[in-house]
Amino acid sequence: MFSLFYGFWKYMFSKTEFHVLILGIDKAGKTTLLEKLKSQYSNVEGLPPDRIVPTVGLNIGRIEVSNSKLVFWDLGGQYLLLEPWVFRMFTTVLGNGRMFSSTVEANCLCFSMFVLCDGLDQNFFFFQPGLRSIWEKYYEEAHAVVYVIDAACTSRFEDSKSALEKVLRHEDLQGAPLLILANKQDLPDAVSAEELARYLDLKKLDERVYMFEAVSGYDGMGIKESLEWLIEVMERSKRTEMLRARAGAAPASA
Ligand SMILES: Nc1nc2c(ncn2[C@@H]2O[C@H](COP(=O)(O)OP(=O)(O)OP(=O)(O)O)[C@@H](O)[C@H]2O)c(=O)[nH]1
């Protein structure tokens, strides 16, 4: 009898927990947005923008909005690594095996080149997007994806688009609602959400629940609307049902 009442109480009053992945290429503003979210929706004060460094790995942020708990996973989109063939070329041609004795050394060189090239187009043919390869380890458990784009940096739209297309193709993310954020709206050059949607012209979006929203991680523009939409679609998404069933039919977390 007690377990019946407990189950009913838990069902009625406990909060649903959603896992939301924040993805996007480096410098899109993912961590800045997450820190803003924390400041606005939790009792933890988020870091100010001048204390945020590029993410190497994962940041986790937890917030509560009305009846939902949201756990955000903010993954780094940076740290380009040397393509293996370039690494081999350096080791064999230039140093006959002596120039670099380890990948650490090679990547130190790579990082220096990356810093030197900062500000220019970073899509050099000899780099590969190292940290983006860990994104897919989190796909299976995610209820939804927030994809952040620096709307003021048109020169990197192509890179953003191809990284997003790769995300959308992945079968572990089937049915996951997608929120695309045209970030940095406080900058005069930022394009609107509609312009960004036209530019991206994503073919794979048709079967998916998605929305474009204009936001700013600096002044908080668009964040409330984004969250409201996200919670609403996650609550009635088939993917949420599927993840619930997989977690052992528990309707909500304690
Ligand atoms: N003007 C403006 N700048 C922003 C905004 N959001 C982030 N930035 C700046 O953009 C740069 C990158 O921000 P991050 O939040 O570190 O970007 P990220 O996407 O987390 O980058 P990685 O961790 O490297 O993947 C920083 O200099 C931020 O201060 C914004 O809304 N407006």
Ligand SMILES: [Mg+2]
């Ligand atoms: Mg970051």
